[in-house]
Amino acid sequence: MTVDDGMDLDNPLLENSADFAAVPDAFQRLWTPHRMVYIQDGQQPHPDDCPFCLAPAMDDEKALIVARGTYAYVLLNLFPYNSGHLLVCPYRHVATYDEASPEEVAEIGSLTQTAMRVLTQVSNCDGFNIGMNQGRIAGAGIAEHLHQHIVPRWALDSNFFPIIAGTKAIPKLLGETRREIADAWPNDEG
Template identity: 55%
Template sequence: MDVTADDGEVWGAETSTGSFGAPSPAGQEDAVVIEEPGAFAPPEDHYQRLWNPHRLVYIGGEGKPSDGSERRCPFCRIPRGDDEQGLVVARGELCYVVLNLYPYNSGHLMVLPYRHVSDYTDLDEAETLELAAMTQAAMRTTRAAYAPAGFNLGINQGEVAGAGIAAHLHQHVVPRWPGDSNFLPVVAQTKSLPELLSDTRRRLADAWPGTGATAASRHT
C-alpha cells in the first residue's frame, strides 16, 4: 500500500528496479537491490523529532502502587532509602522534599509528610506548619538555584482531581519561566527537559538553606 506524506508525495511504492521509476520490462528478471539505510525513512518533512522513551514507564503505570496501602506507597518507601537514588532534596522532622520523577518542568519539587495520609485535613497542626514552611524553603531554594519567574503551587486532592498517587498527600512546587510552555506540550504532548534529574537534585540540595529543615545528604 502506498503511503502519502504530509506534503503530498508518495513513498513506499518502490518498484522492482529499486527506484520510483517505471517497472522492469515484461520478462526481464528483477535485479537484486541493496537499499541504503536512508531509503527506509519518509521524505524530509522539516520537523525534528524529540524522543522521550523514559516517559513510557509513566504511561504504562510502572511503579504506580496497585492499591493505596502504606506498604505499597512509593512516597513512604523513598525516605527510607538513599537520598540520591530517591531524588530527595531535603528532610524535615515531619515532612521531606523530593523531585518529581516525571516533571512538568526542570526543578519540579514535591513536599510531602512522612506519614501516610491522603487528605490535607488529615495533617495535624505540626505537619501543616512544616509542610508550609518547607514549601516556602523550596521556592527560595529554587529561586537561588534557577531564578524562575514564577511558580505553580498546588495539591491535586484525590484521583478525580488529577492526583497520580492519591493515597499520599503531596504539594507540587513547579518553577516557571517565560516561554517555557510552547508547541511541544500543547501539540506533541512532549516536554523538553534540559537537565538530568540527578544534576537538578544535587544543585537544589546544595542550595537548600541551613535553617529549619536540612539538605538531604548525598549518601544515606
C-alpha cells in the same frame, strides 16, 4: 507507515481522532493510558509499597530527596512538568490535607516557602504553580499519600514542543537538578 503527526498506523493500540465522529477543536491531546494504574479503583499502592513512604528510608540521592524536616520532606517529582518540579510530603501516610496534623501542615508550608526561595536562586524561575490534588477524582497520581506540587515556571517555558509534539523537554537530568537544589538548601531548614 506513519502520518505527519508521528502516529504509527500499523500499531492497533493507537487511535487517530480522524477515525471518530467529532467536530475538531484547537486542543492537542496527549493520551497516557499507562497512567490508568493510578486512577482505577483499587490501584493505589498499598501503604507498604507507597513511593512516598519508601523514599525516606532510601539514600537521598536515589530517592531524589533534596531536604528533610521533622514531619515532612522534599523530593523531586520523578515525572516532572518542568525542571525542578518538587513535591513536599509528610512522612506519615495520610491521604488529604485535613488529615494532616498542625505540625505537618506548618512544616509543609515552611518547606514550600524554602523550596520557592531555593528554586528562584538556582533556576531563576519567574513564578510557580503550587497545589495539591486531593483524591483520585481530582487527579492525584498517588491519592493515598498527601503531597504538594511546586512547579517552577519561566516566562518562555511553554513552547511549541508540548503543543505540537506532545512532549515536554526537560533541560537537566534529575540527578543534576537534585544536587543543585540540595546544595543550595539552607542548612538550618529541612
